[in-house]
Amino acid sequence: MNDEARKSLSIGIVCYPTHGGSGVVACELAHGLAAKGHTVHVVSYAVPARLDTLRRGIHFHSVRVPDYPLFEYPPYSLALAARLAEVIDEFNLDILHVHYAIPHAISGWLAKKMTGRNNLPLITTLHGTDITIVGNDPSYLTVTQYSLKKSNAVTVVSKWLGEQVHMHLDCQCETVVVPNFVDTEIYKPDKKWHLKDRLCNTKPIIMHMSNFRPVKRINDVVDTFLRVRKEVPAKLIMIGDGPERASAERKLKESPFASDVQFLGVHNSAEEILACADIFLLPSVAESFGLAALEAMACGVPVVGANVGGLPEVVEDGVSGFLLPAEDVLGMAKACLSLLTDSALLKKMKKVARKSAEKDFQQSVVIDRYEKMYRETIENISSSGA
Ligand code: GMT
Numbered sequence: 001m002n003d004e005a006r007k008s009l010s011i012g013i014v015c016y017p018t019h020g021g022s023g024v025v026a027c028e029l030a031h032g033l034a035a036k037g038h039t040v041h042v043v044s045y046a047v048p049a050r051l052d053t054l055r056r057g058i059h060f061h062s063v064r065v066p067d068y069p070l071f072e073y074p075p076y077s078l079a080l081a082a083r084l085a086e087v088i089d090e091f092n093l094d095i096l097h098v099h100y101a102i103p104h105a106i107s108g109w110l111a112k113k114m115t116g117r118n119n120l121p122l123i124t125t126l127h128g129t130d131i132t133i134v135g136n137d138p139s140y141l142t143v144t145q146y147s148l149k150k151s152n153a154v155t156v157v158s159k160w161l162g163e164q165v166h167m168h169l170d171c172q173c174e175t176v177v178v179p180n181f182v183d184t185e186i187y188k189p190d191k192k193w194h195l196k197d198r199l200c201n202t203k204p205i206i207m208h209m210s211n212f213r214p215v216k217r218i219n220d221v222v223d224t225f226l227r228v229r230k231e232v233p234a235k236l237i238m239i240g241d242g243p244e245r246a247s248a249e250r251k252l253k254e255s256p257f258a259s260d261v262q263f264l265g266v267h268n269s270a271e272e273i274l275a276c277a278d279i280f281l282l283p284s285v286a287e288s289f290g291l292a293a294l295e296a297m298a299c300g301v302p303v304v305g306a307n308v309g310g311l312p313e314v315v316e317d318g319v320s321g322f323l324l325p326a327e328d329v330l331g332m333a334k335a336c337l338s339l340l341t342d343s344a345l346l347k348k349m350k351k352v353a354r355k356s357a358e359k360d361f362q363q364s365v366v367i368d369r370y371e372k373m374y375r376e377t378i379e380n381i382s383s384s385g386a
Helices: 021-035 076-090 104-115 138-150 159-169 193-199 218-231 245-253 291-298 329-340 343-360 363-383
Strands: 010-014 039-044 058-062 095-099 122-126 153-156 175-177 205-210 235-240 261-265 279-282 303-306 321-324
Touching: 010 021, 010 076, 010 104, 021 039, 021 058, 021 095, 021 122, 021 291, 021 363, 039 076, 058 076, 076 104, 095 104, 095 363, 104 122, 104 138, 122 138, 122 363, 138 159, 153 159, 153 363, 159 175, 205 218, 205 291, 218 235, 218 245, 218 279, 218 329, 245 261, 279 291, 279 329, 291 303, 291 343, 303 329, 321 329, 329 343
Parallel strands: 010 039, 010 095, 039 058, 095 122, 122 153, 153 175, 205 235, 205 279, 235 261, 279 303, 303 321
Antiparallel strands: none
């Protein structure tokens, strides 16, 4: 390896700070890159939930969006572009990697133009709804198409999402699949018995973790659990929070099994809780990848979920879990019951789930891929004399 290839990089990462999968991936990537000796500058409007700003090599830069009575919609995209331009200049970034296309990709491109750093590589990682819902909306379609064309590389978190880019955006841009990843040293089947005890030590645990948006079908999680609970003793643990929580709680009020359901709220280090589960339930109607399912699998928890989007690229039906048609609550309940009434099958699937997370989605391997892509993109741009 020559000196240039070994040089540590100054990397800009842009993401949403909220509890969404794209922010989690961006932060874990930032941690992994910093651990490899790079300096990572994370830019967002608040410190992302998973970002550890105390780690060596991690810097956070906040975007301030001033309010003014004239604006019904304060222009975040412009405030972000201006902040990015400052960070590019001040820290002499070697590469800018944005997560979630809207508005990050276009703000990144604008920042390049503003600083005159036309050769600064811009990488855009697409996460799902930035293409299938938001990017696809006529209001954002052309700007999304344009910003992808202007990115030096576009990555997608699953093969399925790559297909959606071509279908929804009718765009010729090349996409590279770089799957999401998990740190299997942190997410592992290491039960903390005091925690298991507190959650429930006498019944198997079914778990769900998400931001409780309508796409996650929180009521299907509850309905599936109630069907299972009618047949066997079990407990449902819900991690996260969001708009669908209230309706799920209302539904439970009418059930004799309400006391078997516990809402824990948002947890930043969910790994210890996930390791206490026997089944992870993910009945979403759309999921470009399903990071929470992968984190559960790494903890040795098989997944029962919907056969949608990129989820089959993470969970192998009948092997590391069961995938049923979306909204098939009955089918999902039967799948859970087949696991809870057959301890040999459950044990086998737990093992396979962990193995598959280790084999196909190892954090160090995926971070190396991103790093290689950064270096290749820098090299290609500099050798093309752009
Ligand atoms: O839907 C979410 O949970 C948030 C969203 C995001 O972009 O923050 O998640 C998407 O990206 C995650 C990380 O790549 C994927 O694991 C999720 O499957 C994907 N969500 C959807 O496609 C609905």
